[in-house]
Amino acid sequence: MAKIELKNVKKSYGAVDVIKGIDLTIEKGEFMVFVGPSGCGKSTLLRLISGLEEISSGDMLFDSERVNNVLPSQRGIAMVFQSYALYPHMSVYDNMAFGMKLAKASPEAMKKRVLEAAKLLQIDHLLERLPKQLSGGQRQRVAIGRAIVRDPRVFLFDEPLSNLDAALRVQTRLEIAKLHHSMSDVTMIYVTHDQVEAMTLADRIAVLRDGRLEQVGTPAELYERPNSIFVAGFIGSPKMNFLTGKFAADHGCTTLGIRSEHIDVVTGGMWTGQIVHAEDLGSDNYLFVEVGSDEPLIVRQEGKLTMKVGDTVSLSPKDGQLHRFDQNGKPIR
Amino acid sequence: MTASKPAIARDGGLSLQQQRQKAAFWFLAPMLIALFCVAAWPLLRTVWFSLTDTSLNNLYGGKWIGFDNYLRVQTLSNGTVRYKGTLVDPAWWNAVWNTLRFSVVSVVCETVLGLIVALVLNAEFKGRGLVRAAILIPWAIPTIVSAKMWAWMLNDQYGILNDMALNLGLISSKIAWTATTDTAMYAVLMVDIWKTTPFMALLCLAGLQMVPRDIYEAAKIDGINPVKVFFKITLPLIRPALMVAVIFRMLDALRIFDLIYVLTPNSAATKTMSVISRENLIEFDKFAYGSAQSTLLFAILAVFVSLYIWLGKVDLSGEGGK
Numbered sequence: 001m002a003k004i005e006l007k008n009v010k011k012s013y014g015a016v017d018v019i020k021g022i023d024l025t026i027e028k029g030e031f032m033v034f035v036g037p038s039g040c041g042k043s044t045l046l047r048l049i050s051g052l053e054e055i056s057s058g059d060m061l062f063d064s065e066r067v068n069n070v071l072p073s074q075r076g077i078a079m080v081f082q083s084y085a086l087y088p089h090m091s092v093y094d095n096m097a098f099g100m101k102l103a104k105a106s107p108e109a110m111k112k113r114v115l116e117a118a119k120l121l122q123i124d125h126l127l128e129r130l131p132k133q134l135s136g137g138q139r140q141r142v143a144i145g146r147a148i149v150r151d152p153r154v155f156l157f158d159e160p161l162s163n164l165d166a167a168l169r170v171q172t173r174l175e176i177a178k179l180h181h182s183m184s185d186v187t188m189i190y191v192t193h194d195q196v197e198a199m200t201l202a203d204r205i206a207v208l209r210d211g212r213l214e215q216v217g218t219p220a221e222l223y224e225r226p227n228s229i230f231v232a233g234f235i236g237s238p239k240m241n242f243l244t245g246k247f248a249a250d251h252g253c254t255t256l257g258i259r260s261e262h263i264d265v266v267t268g269g270m271w272t273g274q275i276v277h278a279e280d281l282g283s284d285n286y287l288f289v290e291v292g293s294d295e296p297l298i299v300r301q302e303g304k305l306t307m308k309v310g311d312t313v314s315l316s317p318k319d320g321q322l323h324r325f326d327q328n329g330k331p332i333r
Numbered sequence: 334m335t336a337s338k339p340a341i342a343r344d345g346g347l348s349l350q351q352q353r354q355k356a357a358f359w360f361l362a363p364m365l366i367a368l369f370c371v372a373a374w375p376l377l378r379t380v381w382f383s384l385t386d387t388s389l390n391n392l393y394g395g396k397w398i399g400f401d402n403y404l405r406v407q408t409l410s411n412g413t414v415r416y417k418g419t420l421v422d423p424a425w426w427n428a429v430w431n432t433l434r435f436s437v438v439s440v441v442c443e444t445v446l447g448l449i450v451a452l453v454l455n456a457e458f459k460g461r462g463l464v465r466a467a468i469l470i471p472w473a474i475p476t477i478v479s480a481k482m483w484a485w486m487l488n489d490q491y492g493i494l495n496d497m498a499l500n501l502g503l504i505s506s507k508i509a510w511t512a513t514t515d516t517a518m519y520a521v522l523m524v525d526i527w528k529t530t531p532f533m534a535l536l537c538l539a540g541l542q543m544v545p546r547d548i549y550e551a552a553k554i555d556g557i558n559p560v561k562v563f564f565k566i567t568l569p570l571i572r573p574a575l576m577v578a579v580i581f582r583m584l585d586a587l588r589i590f591d592l593i594y595v596l597t598p599n600s601a602a603t604k605t606m607s608v609i610s611r612e613n614l615i616e617f618d619k620f621a622y623g624s625a626q627s628t629l630l631f632a633i634l635a636v637f638v639s640l641y642i643w644l645g646k647v648d649l650s651g652e653g654g655k
Contacts, residue, residue, distance in 0.1 A: 073555065099556060
């Protein structure tokens, strides 16, 4: 329900600059994901938006209202923490109702809200339990439920899935996506270091690096038109192949990038090399081909494979799928 | 792994579980023996002495007299019935009352003050490490030394406290803090609280540092004011640590001896169970009688601790609620 604007926001701890000037507008109802390697400042940025940390300079606006000095509880936000941060001595119900209870809400309204949220998340049978009696996934849902009960303008998620196992992570990811659809006017900001989470959940992704915005755009934009080598390498799995030296010079650039699915096995192709390793994922095969560059080229092949490790293959990039970067890591288009 | 021989061949075919228990026993044995020698045996001897008429100059010649040291009913020739023994000794009950009063007041004060100090130390500020070390100084000074130091500071003629209070106009004439019956207990309490609050603060601090920071942040986002956060979140979460700290202190306080022995010797207003039993054991040559009081002291402690653990649902297993 809120449009969030960050204007040249900076944050430093003593002499250390963590956020080095960020301009970003997050539209009302948008699902924005902050992604980046550890230490890039993505969690700090989220904490600045939440108000748990104060910004050092710049402006933060919620619906055009300056909130630099507004308390977290007054900003209309709710936050889901990586560690869930449930109150361990309170039942699920009390955890969800605590904020309302102390805000002197009427018992009926409180009960109604908590039950609605619990039903939505399918935790209505757990309301009497203590957090320690719940599984990780259930705890996470209680944490989300507590956030829903606050009826926020902005939903903040700080790496909410990183404490869950792989299967649960996929399932909870789906539930968060569903939640976003059912609360379509609530702005959501989600921090993760996992680019798959970013790609699957986001309306738009903000890639951060070293306290600065590297690129902001839809998942497809980032994937197809990365603004830098860093974004090209960070978004997509497996990582984009990078070729340097003469491979790149042949195309008039310093670094040449090509995604694994954009390489065809052909006869008399551009590059030739030996298969040094192969990974069979069932639906796909990944071939690691040593063509003489720094690292083997990763090539995706669908279906069953006729080649085996040790074979020599010839490779060619698909038309228009080469990414060329100059010496500063910027794309040449 | 280079398994040379099958494990079954060794240890006479004991299961893994049995082998573990056997090893555990041998590791525990020195401790058990030491505990028996320094704790169980003296305790059993004391109980035994309390049931005899042993005296200090004939420790091994005591005869069994049953519970006479605790309670003895005498019927005089004129028909009057008289009760004797520790259980009807007003001096003993005075000591029990003094001990309880001292323990409850000192532990309550120390807990509250210790918690306040811990909350301060738990906050981030420059020089926190130094302050944490400095606050332990009263605890680090041997009780005899600090008691003597305070005895001088509290001295009625030359004490600095009288001098300061007089100059500030708080009192009109010098007070013999440790000698006057009215003030002796306050003097003892003050010194004990001064000395032991750092210990409580440190235990509370350990509890406070167990509380994850993001719970406070969640509370901040929920918009809960700091006082409520303390009573609704911090206090319930550090309760287990606090309960253990209180029981440690309570056990210490109920046995208090050294401070009182040095600061207010022979004052009926502060004489505790430990002090009075030592007096009987050594000074009055009523060794068996003193033993009976020591045994009662132990019994009172045991009952108190059991009640505390049971009523307070104290978790001494260390597993705790996660």
